[in-house]
Amino acid sequence: VEASIPEPQRKAWLEHQTHGFKDKDGFEKEVVRHVETTLARSLYNCDEQAAYSACSLAFRDRLILEWNRTQQRQTFADSKRVYYLSLEFLMGRALDNAMLNIGQKDVAKAGLADLGFRIEDVIEQEHDAALGNGGLGRLAACFLDSLASLNYPAWGYGLRYRYGIFKQEIIDGYQVEVPDYWLDFNPWEFPRHDVTVDIQFYGHVTKRTDDNGKTIATWEGGEIVKAVAYDVPIPGYATPSTNNLRLWSSKAASGEFDFQKFNSGDYENSVADQQRAETISAVLYPNDNLDRGKELRLKQQYFWVAASLYDIVRRFKKSKRAWKEFPDQVAIQLNDTHPTLAVVELQRILVDLEGLDWEEAWNIVTSTFGYTNHTVLPEALEKWSVPLFQHLLPRHLQLIYDINLFFLQSVERKFPKDRDMLARVSIIEESQPKMIRMAHLAIVGSHKVNGVAELHSDLIKTTIFKDFVEVFGPDKFTNVTNGITPRRWLHQANPRLSELISSKTGSNNFLKDLTELAKIEHYKDDADFRKEWAEIKYANKVRLAKHIKNTTGVDVNPSALFDVQVKRIHEYKRQQMNIFGVIHRYLTLKSLSPEERKKFQPRVSIFGGKAAPGYWMAKQIIHLINAVGAVVNNDKDIGDLLKVIFLEDYNVSKAEMIIPASDISEHISTAGTEASGTSNMKFVLNGGLIIGTCDGANIEITREIGEQNIFLFGNLAEDVEDIRHNHTYGSHTVDPDLAKVFEAIEKGTFGEPNDFMGMISAVRDHGDFYLVSDDFHSYIETQELVDKAYRDQDGWITKSIESVARMGFFSSDRCINEYAEGIWNIEPLPIKEQ
Ligand code: GL2
Structure with a gap:
């Protein structure tokens, strides 16, 4: 250089x-x-x-x-780079991270x-830079940290939303959404007004035949919007490597405003184009694990993908290499199906703009892309209506039809006369209107497809993508279990614990190689070490207790067992089961004599998380948690034995305070629904134990830390379908303890019962899709085991130390190395200190 x-x-x-x-x-x-x-x-x-x-x-x-x-x-x-395309990057705060990494x-x-x-x-x-909804966006942020820390040549590409995920306020027990305008002063971004790309929408396609008889398609007319790059530097830990996150912002292509309209006195409309263009990157869609199919969302996707690909191709072309070398220079990872249009856009660039043959272009495309699936929930699998596509991206629709045609021809060769198979794997769903199945397009357009935890990767192969395993063979499908960055989730969030660990392991190396945590297991019987371990947890709980006091006015006792469930509010994550369990506990306490009550383990049940603004049931769950808190927290009979707290506006920086303060945290999704979960890893890494179902990464966490260190309960994924079937066609009775909980709610113990009837009837009258009643009994029993285990503080501390010592596997560094080797085929490029 x-x-x-x-x-x-x-x-x-x-x-x-x-x-x-x-x-x-x-x-x-x-x-x-x-x-x-x-x-x-x-x-x-x-x-x-x-x-x-x-x-x-x-x-x-x-x-x-x-x-x-x-x-x-x-x-x-001039080595290969990886590009991580994600509509969400949930970065949180940057300053502390920059100071520590440097x-x-x-x-x-x-x-x-x-x-x-x-x-x-x-x-x-x-x-907080809150350009994401939950786990998927935070995973992208952890990946950027690992990519830089491991010296991989990598860029992230995303959208620079003017409004990130909304700020949540709780007013009278209800969630109220407030816009998150975060760009007033953001020192961490660099506008690159010289790096812009014109993005086309709408218009029409003309076709002509050239002198060689080749059909040339041209996309003409329509509207142009300008993409402007904003760069965010991503520092690696203990390395000078600093990667780039490039976020695109939309602007009118025609300059500031329409002078003609302005001069003719039409002041209002003179800025209309500008505002319409800026709308594209204005706001993050606030849905987690849900696809709503809105036109503006599709516009966001194409805008971001087209700008990013233009940038990537521009960089490649500078190297003057032949096109066939593109996959040797470029790996692109699709974070979920949101960027799947990139597959079509690259094919368009190669065929329409660069004049490559279809086959040659398609080989380049499929060797370049990898696709990560993050969910099996049907409501989250993206589909776009064909008429919408025809209108917004007419050339892309033609290309999708061609891609599908060639794909289906190949399927037919392998499975002659199997029309059902063709219909099932087709990229086009023959519905009214026809729909484009983005996951199918992503699979067909990629060389590798991965799930995010073992169970999840098995499930996609046996359920939603089963046919594709037959078509492409099993090797195309793989697993990369998620991970978290220990820099933010241990060193930054829990500095005292990090220091204690480095004093025992001899250095901060464990932050670069998390398997070094194993060394602390030698100290699990060392009295001083154990004492300090417990003191750190207590100090973290005191800090959280202060925050609870300041934000909710409720006094909680830091010596009580802190039971935490913080994540997006979703029926499949079953916060409703948790709050029903809390009510059961409350009713039990109320039925005891003051003497008997004294034997009970005091608990603080802490909830946090946002509900998507249009998700009525999730909002009802938040309301019930707050209504229960209002009663329980003011009940003199109960005192410190039980407190129920809902923490407003859960986000990354709050997570950094809450997670180190947890004794037990809840990861209790219906088996088979949570693809991985990543907060489970964060809690355990901070010495908190977990109660959970056999779902997502809980299973691998159990394998690593040992069954004696985790509280598992509930039905298994393999049985869920039969149980659901039984709910519909067999007899379905509500668990007797749960029935008592419903009775108390219906009696008005927590205010107007009608406010909560949706939650009750989902279980009682509408098939209990999430198996709340089926799992309730084992949930309650397991919570009793938690109480018992916690009363044995010595035993608890041993579990906590053993767990942390065995968490080495869950670093996002391990995860990124697996992607680099198994999917991207890239090597680190270390930078020597000068
Ligand atoms: C998610 C999964 O629900 C979650 O289990 C997983 O840990 C993350 C990251 O892989 O991805 N999928 C998804 O759509 N969201 C997630 O958090 N929003």
Whole structure:
């Protein structure tokens, strides 16, 4: 790289190449400079917000230097890159992460203290980057951290939503949604006004035959919207590698506004085009595991995919290689089906714009893409109506029909006369209107398809994608069990635990190789170690208790068992079963004498999570949790024995505080519905035990940490179908304990019963699709086992230590290495320290 810098600039360049700040004075100087110049403020009115801004700008400057070097090196090395296409990146806060990954949090802490600030208060100023709904978006963020930390040449591509996931307020027990405008001041992004792409929508296709008899299709007319790139640097941990997350923002292609309309006095409409264009990247769809099929969503998908592919192809073309080398240079991962249009767009670029033959182009396409499936829930599998496609993307629809034709011809050769098979695997569903099945397109257009935990990867092969296993053979389908980054979810979220671990393992290496955690198992009987282990958990609970007091006004006792369920609210995740269990506990306590009650293990049941704004049942669940809390928390008979808390606006930064404070957390989805879950891994990594069903990654967690360290209950995935069948065609009676819970609700114990009847009748009258009643008894019994185990604090601490020691497998580093080797075929490109 250095050799390529022209002589006149080389000296200045070399002087500029310092990594990090020399010392705290160097850091302070940079902060002061940013306060006084970039922010144009005086030091005497520098508040915490300004200190946050200046501190971020100082770290950002460091990152940018590393970012430049990383990119230059990757360009020079000319090696294969991976592009991770995701509609969601749930990044959370960046400053703390940047300080830790660069390894200069101590310097910043001391420097900020000199300037009169506590680093914790400064960190708290940052607004979460909440461009995602839940697990899928957070997984993408963990992957970016691992890709950079492992020195893989990788870019993320996403959308720069002006509004991320809504902010949740709880008013009178109900969820109220408030827009999340997060871009007021965002030091972590770089607008690249010179990196733009024109994106076409609507219009029509003309076809002509050229001199060689080849058909040439041209997509003409319609509307153009401009995509503008915003770059977010992604620092690796303990490496100078800094990757890029490129987010696209939409703008009118025609400039600011329509002068003609403006001059003719039509002021209002003069900005209409601009506003319409900007709408595309304005807002994140707030649904988790649900596809609503809205036109604007399809526009978002094409806008983002087309801009990203243009960028990727532009970069490839600079290398002047032959097209057939494209898959040797480029791997593209489809995070769920949301970016599946990329398959069609690349085929369009190669065939229509670059003039390649269909076959040659299609080989390149299918060697380039990999597809990750994140759910088997039918309501989440994307389908787009053919008429909508015809209108918005007419050329793409033709290409999809051609892709399908060639695919079905190949199926027919393998399964002659099996018309049912053809109908089942077709990319087009012959419904009214016809629909495009995006998962089918993604499978056909990729060389590998993976699920995200073992059970889930098996399930996709035996259920939703069964026919494709027959068509393509089993090797196309694989498993990559999800992982989490230990940098954010241990080192950043739980600094004391991280420090204790490094004092025993001898270094911070476990943050790079999480299997080193195994070393702490040697200390599980060491009295001092155990004492400190317990103290750290207690301190984390005290911190959460303070937050609960500040935000809800409820006093909770940090010595009680903290039972946490924080995740999106969804019937399949069964928060309703949890709150019914809490009611059962309350009724039991009420039926006991004061003496008997004393034997009970005190508990704080903590819930958090957002409901999609249009998801009525999920909102009812939130309302019931709050209604139960209002009664139980004010019941003098109960006191500290039971508290019920709903924490408002669960997000990444709150997770960082809540997860380290949990004793037990709940991962209780109906077996076979939660593809993996990733918070289960975060809780265990922080020394919390879990109660869960045999679902998703719970199964592999059990295998790693040992059955004695987890509380499993409930029906198995293989039995769910039969049980459901029985609900419909056999006799279905509600579990007697659950019936008592329903009775209490219906009596008005928690307010107006009609407010909660949806939840009750789903179980009692509508087939109990999520098996709440079937699993209720074993759930309650298992909760009793949890109480018992917790009363034996010594035993509990042993379980906690053993669990953490055995969590090495669940690092997203392991996961990314598996993708790199098994799917992307890329190598790390380490950057030497200068
Ligand atoms: C999800 C799954 O529901 C979840 O189990 C999984 O851990 C994540 C990441 O693989 O993906 N699928 C999905 O659509 N969302 C998820 O969180 N929103």
